[in-house]
Amino acid sequence: MSTATFSRARDVQVADVGEQTQVLRSRTWERLKFEVEYSRQRGTTANSYLIQAEKTALIDPPGESFTEIYLEELARHLDLSTLDYIILGHVNPNRRVTLEKLLAQAPQATLICSRPAANALKTAFPDWESRIQAVRFEDTLDLGQGHQLVFITVPTPRWPDGLFTYDPATKILYTDKFFGAHICEDTLFDEDWKKLDAERRYYFDCLHAAQAKQVEAALDKVAMLGARCYAPGHGPVVRYSLSRFTYDYRQWCQGQKSLDLNVALLYTSAYGNTGILAQAIAQGLIENGVNVESINCELAEPAEINRIVEASDGIIIGSPTLGGHAPTQIQTALGIVLSTAAKTKLAGVFGSYGWSGEAIDLIESKLKDANYRLGFDTIRVRFSPTPEILQQCQAAGATFAQTLKKTKKLRTPRQVVAEANTDRTEQAVGRIIGSLCVVTTRDQENHKGILTSWISQATFNPPGIMIAIAQEQNADLMSHIGDQFVLNILKEGRNIRRYFSRQSTLGDNPFANLETKTADNGCLILTEALAYLECTVTNQLECGDRRLIYAVVNKGDVLESNGVTAVEHRKSGSHY
Numbered sequence: 125m126s127t128a129t130f131s132r133a134r135d136v137q138v139a140d141v142g143e144q145t146q147v148l149r150s151r152t153w154e155r156l157k158f159e160v161e162y163s164r165q166r167g168t169t170a171n172s173y174l175i176q177a178e179k180t181a182l183i184d185p186p187g188e189s190f191t192e193i194y195l196e197e198l199a200r201h202l203d204l205s206t207l208d209y210i211i212l213g214h215v216n217p218n219r220r221v222t223l224e225k226l227l228a229q230a231p232q233a234t235l236i237c238s239r240p241a242a243n244a245l246k247t248a249f250p251d252w253e254s255r256i257q258a259v260r261f262e263d264t265l266d267l268g269q270g271h272q273l274v275f276i277t278v279p280t281p282r283w284p285d286g287l288f289t290y291d292p293a294t295k296i297l298y299t300d301k302f303f304g305a306h307i308c309e310d311t312l313f314d315e316d317w318k319k320l321d322a323e324r325r326y327y328f329d330c331l332h333a334a335q336a337k338q339v340e341a342a343l344d345k346v347a348m349l350g351a352r353c354y355a356p357g358h359g360p361v362v363r364y365s366l367s368r369f370t371y372d373y374r375q376w377c378q379g380q381k382s383l384d385l386n387v388a389l390l391y392t393s394a395y396g397n398t399g400i401l402a403q404a405i406a407q408g409l410i411e412n413g414v415n416v417e418s419i420n421c422e423l424a425e426p427a428e429i430n431r432i433v434e435a436s437d438g439i440i441i442g443s444p445t446l447g448g449h450a451p452t453q454i455q456t457a458l459g460i461v462l463s464t465a466a467k468t469k470l471a472g473v474f475g476s477y478g479w480s481g482e483a484i485d486l487i488e489s490k491l492k493d494a495n496y497r498l499g500f501d502t503i504r505v506r507f508s509p510t511p512e513i514l515q516q517c518q519a520a521g522a523t524f525a526q527t528l529k530k531t532k533k534l535r536t537p538r539q540v541v542a543e544a545n546t547d548r549t550e551q552a553v554g555r556i557i558g559s560l561c562v563v564t565t566r567d568q569e570n571h572k573g574i575l576t577s578w579i580s581q582a583t584f585n586p587p588g589i590m591i592a593i594a595q596e597q598n599a600d601l602m603s604h605i606g607d608q609f610v611l612n613i614l615k616e617g618r619n620i621r622r623y624f625s626r627q628s629t630l631g632d633n634p635f636a637n638l639e640t641k642t643a644d645n646g647c648l649i650l651t652e653a654l655a656y657l658e659c660t661v662t663n664q665l666e667c668g669d670r671r672l673i674y675a676v677v678n679k680g681d682v683l684e685s686n687g688v689t690a691v692e693h694r695k696s697g698s699h700y
């Protein structure tokens with residue numbers, strides 16, 4: 125990038141791209157906005173297209189950054205009093221200024237958009253109601269001379285109102301947010317497409333990676349059209365690399381879906397601010413190899429939310445505060461999470477607010493009360509985020525991803541047993557899980573710790589537990605009626621087990637490296653445990669290769685109210 129390029133003023137480049145079809149590319153060589161998608165700082169273009177057949181249609185006029193220069197240039201190519209249609213690939217508050225001016229200068233023109241876009245426009249501009257025409261999937265619009273436009277609705281979480289337009293006369297597919305890149309150059313087409321790879325991938329990662337499923341659905345819808353050219357909303361027009369670029373989109377979507385770790389990113393955003401935060405967090409996750417499934421809760425059915433939440437390893441919820449509350453759709457989504465998502469899933473909260481931010485507090489407190497662990501400090505942003513805040517959001521996404529990876533590693537059984545060598549019954553028995561605990565016993569001044577996960581509550585009254593102990597665990601000090609011990613229940617995420625495993629190389633005295641305090645019964649409490657119980661042995665039973673010990677709980681305490689119990693997952697029931 126040369127410094128000379130930065131000094132170029134914004135302009136509008138106009139060129140023919142097909143029969144009776146022109147592109148008007150509003151260009152900036154500088155970073156247009158603070159959103160993460162522009163952070164490669166290679167400028168961008170806002171592409172609008174003009175088809176002048178028997179009827180005239182203008183596709184995707186740019187946002188307010190270009191209103192004046194765009195309208196000036198447009199007037200050189202079109203008498204606005206003859207404009208018949210303005211087609212919108214999506215609706216964005218940023219386009220409002222340009223649209224207002226266009227509609228004033230072309231009072232006869234009709235706005236064409238998808239149904240969700242029409243609803244949003246009618247709410248924002250009740251005066252325009254009669255001028256808005258909503259189209260559905262495969263509706264057509266005849267401009268004459270073969271330009272029989274076909275509309276293809278392509279809803280995604282980010283752009284629920286997305287609409288492609290296909291012109292069979294030129295075989296151009298107008299793709300708006302698909303197949304774009306934020307790069308500004310004099311070259312109009314993609315003849316140098318290899319050089320565009322990095323920008324294209326970055327654009328995809330920012331805008332589409334978190335909605336891979338819906339992107340694939342959109343690609344399926346247009347696969348049979350036979351388009352020869354993609355006319356995107358940003359960057360070069362795609363003429364030379366159409367099949368390669370389509371293949372790339374498919375591959376990138378597949379790549380996302382095949383990742384090991386999945387995060388459900390649930391949010392709503394009435395005015396776009398929470399949506400921008402969501403995008404930055406998603407970017408941090410994606411850059412760290414985690415698949416993100418965005419769910420715009422305004423559009424998703426509860427069953428779909430349920431399915432995605434269940435399949436996820438982590439859940440992040442974002443909400444604006446409106447009238448002192450979280451929007452109803454977020455409350456519904458939160459209810460689904462609380463009632464269905466395992467407490468071992470990592471959680472996160474974010475949102476934009478104006479003055480009180482109740483929605484963010486509500487979501488955070490409900491998740492904490494339900495014992496979910498938070499993967500980053502809750503992000504509260506007043507109104508629009510700054511570039512610094514977006515960087516923090518990206519960093520929060522990265523931290524969340526790293527924590528997920530560590531947790532996954534902890535849960536993966538250490539002793540990998542080839543499935544084929546393991547009896548199905550053993551595999552089934554191995555699906556029984558137990559809380560990971562350290563039993564501490566004492567013989568005068570000698571303390572001992574035994575790692576175990578074969579433990580369960582046995583009675584309510586008196587509160588009692590049962591532990592299965594093997595001979596080789598040398599648990600003599602808890603084998604007689606009246607023996608006392610402390611059961612330390614470990615917390616997920618803290619790798620205390622390594623001090624007590626039989627393979628431990630951390631020295632003979634595991635307590636040398638751990639903070640402890642002495643319980644009333646004289647045994648040691650591990651202060652990093654989640655909770656502990658002081659117990660007295662009252663019964664025992666020899667069974668098979670284990671001794672079952674029943675002990676009554678004398679007292680206990682929760683040492684940390686946030687956090688969940690560490691659990692031992694196994695692949696086989698033939699060993700720990």
Ligand SMILES: Cc1cc2nc3c(=O)[nH]c(=O)nc-3n(C[C@H](O)[C@H](O)[C@H](O)COP(=O)(O)O)c2cc1C
Nearest residue numbers: 393394395396397398444447448477478479480481
């Ligand atoms: C109708 C309305 C009601 C609002 N009520 C609250 C409120 O009670 N408390 C608050 O902190 N902010 C309130 N706000 C401010 C929004 O939370 C703030 O604009 C936020 O950036 C919106 O996020 P979004 O762009 O993701 O929708 C309100 C805004 C509007 C338009």
